[in-house]
Amino acid sequence: MKTFDTLLKAQHISTLQKGRPFVEKDTCIGISGKEIAYVGPHTADLSAKTVTDYGEAWIIPGLINAHTHLPMTLFRGFSDDEPLQDWLTKHIFPAEARLVNPEFCRIGTEIAALEAMLSGTTCFADMYYFEPDIADVMDKSGMRAFLGESVIDFPTPDNKKKDGSDYRLLEELIERTRGHSRLAAMIAPHAPYTCSDETLRRAADFARAKNILLSVHVSETAFEVAESRKNFGGKTPVERLLGLGVLDTPALFAHCVHVTDSDIEIMAQKPVAAIYNPESNMKLGSGAAPVRKMLDAGVCVALGTDGCASNNDLNMIREMDTGAKLQKLSLADNSAITAQELIELATVGGAKALQISERVGQLKVGLSADLVAIDLRRPHLQPVHEVASLIYSLQGNEVKDVFVEGRKVVENGRSLTIDQEGLMDRLSFYRSKAGF
Numbered sequence: 001m002k003t004f005d006t007l008l009k010a011q012h013i014s015t016l017q018k019g020r021p022f023v024e025k026d027t028c029i030g031i032s033g034k035e036i037a038y039v040g041p042h043t044a045d046l047s048a049k050t051v052t053d054y055g056e057a058w059i060i061p062g063l064i065n066a067h068t069h070l071p072m073t074l075f076r077g078f079s080d081d082e083p084l085q086d087w088l089t090k091h092i093f094p095a096e097a098r099l100v101n102p103e104f105c106r107i108g109t110e111i112a113a114l115e116a117m118l119s120g121t122t123c124f125a126d127m128y129y130f131e132p133d134i135a136d137v138m139d140k141s142g143m144r145a146f147l148g149e150s151v152i153d154f155p156t157p158d159n160k161k162k163d164g165s166d167y168r169l170l171e172e173l174i175e176r177t178r179g180h181s182r183l184a185a186m187i188a189p190h191a192p193y194t195c196s197d198e199t200l201r202r203a204a205d206f207a208r209a210k211n212i213l214l215s216v217h218v219s220e221t222a223f224e225v226a227e228s229r230k231n232f233g234g235k236t237p238v239e240r241l242l243g244l245g246v247l248d249t250p251a252l253f254a255h256c257v258h259v260t261d262s263d264i265e266i267m268a269q270k271p272v273a274a275i276y277n278p279e280s281n282m283k284l285g286s287g288a289a290p291v292r293k294m295l296d297a298g299v300c301v302a303l304g305t306d307g308c309a310s311n312n313d314l315n316m317i318r319e320m321d322t323g324a325k326l327q328k329l330s331l332a333d334n335s336a337i338t339a340q341e342l343i344e345l346a347t348v349g350g351a352k353a354l355q356i357s358e359r360v361g362q363l364k365v366g367l368s369a370d371l372v373a374i375d376l377r378r379p380h381l382q383p384v385h386e387v388a389s390l391i392y393s394l395q396g397n398e399v400k401d402v403f404v405e406g407r408k409v410v411e412n413g414r415s416l417t418i419d420q421e422g423l424m425d426r427l428s429f430y431r432s433k434a435g436f
């Protein structure tokens with residue numbers, strides 16, 4: 001008799017074994033402690049303290065949002081529909097200077113965590129300010145998070161006097177997350193166009209010295225690449241970062257919409273991942289990242305939503321749908337990318353980008369039990385001919401249960417770690433107090 005803490009049964013389980021998405025029918029998952037202890041047929045010699053039979057459901061690995069700005073949920077719907085440079089420099093940066101403080105970051109992160117867990121996300125890679133505060137909220141949420149403390153050339157809400165507060169917060173963050181199984185620190189230079197050579201080189205040196213990931217926006221717009229060529233001796237942002245040693249440290253390159261063929265060749269040889277943010281790139285009119293080319297060249301590609309000011313949600317299920325369709329549209333080819341490939345970007349791709357594929361990203365014995373059960377008994381999902389194709393019809397609200405490290409954080413579509421009603425009340429109170 002094999003005994004587990006939890007045994008989950010479902011009609012479809014995407015194990016993503018053998019390095020590719022792989023769906024098993026009528027199988028079950030045994031969880032012991034924080035880990036997956038069994039994946040296979042349901043036989044009479046299996047037992048558990050808790051047994052859940054989801055019936056007509058689909059169990060997938062927890063979704064990994066590899067690029068976002070968590071507290072920016074509070075800027076959802078703020079100055080939409082402006083040209084990108086105006087939106088950033090005339091609206092977002094000044095609003096951040098006026099409003100962003102630890103309390104803003106805490107409540108914005110809690111909204112983000114709740115929204116994302118309810119639509120199947122179990123892990124974030126964040127870039128923002130006051131990351132030790134964000135770490136506290138993510139810890140309580142039960143989710144997994146890589147916390148990227150921003151460094152940038154101009155004064156920021158947590159480094160107003162440019163007196164080194166950013167690196168002090170980084171040191172605090174590294175201490176706060178040391179030995180934590182779900183939280184990790186990152187350093188996040190904002191972008192090549194907002195950071196000097198010295199700022200970028202120092203960030204890369206710091207990442208290597210502390211053995212942490214680096215996260216940076218790269219080649220998001222055609223304007224950014226043209227400015228880089230003009231100001232840095234004809235170099236693209238990727239070529240400039242290469243010269244500064246940034247590509248010699250494991251890094252997340254968010255966007256990569258306007259990377260050249262030569263940039264892609266360089267990235268394929270280095271420990272960096274491209275993070276595809278289709279909805280943000282569409283909404284800001286930035287373009288479509290060459291995901292097909294990057295995948296074919298061997299670049300690690302993961303999926304992200306970007307922040308709520310440019311998306312305007314943190315729904316990774318819908319991001320998979322949009323991500324596939326944007327590739328098909330931009331290449332005028334329905335076979336340019338498959339639904340299964342998008343599932344891979346959102347799970348094992350994210351795990352590889354974050355250098356945690358030995359722990360998460362697949363439903364495999366020995367890995368952490370980070371998984372999502374999706375109810376398929378809904379009219380817009382029926383009938384199910386091909387399981388992966390569900391990403392084209394799912395909305396995200398079909399997520400029934402979510403587990404992180406074997407702990408249930410969502411049950412029947414309700415968070416067990418964040419009190420939704422209380423949070424909405426606190427948000428109303430906060431907004432009236434902060435005056436926005």
Ligand SMILES: [Zn+2]
Pocket residue numbers: 067068069217254306307
């Ligand atoms: Zn971003």
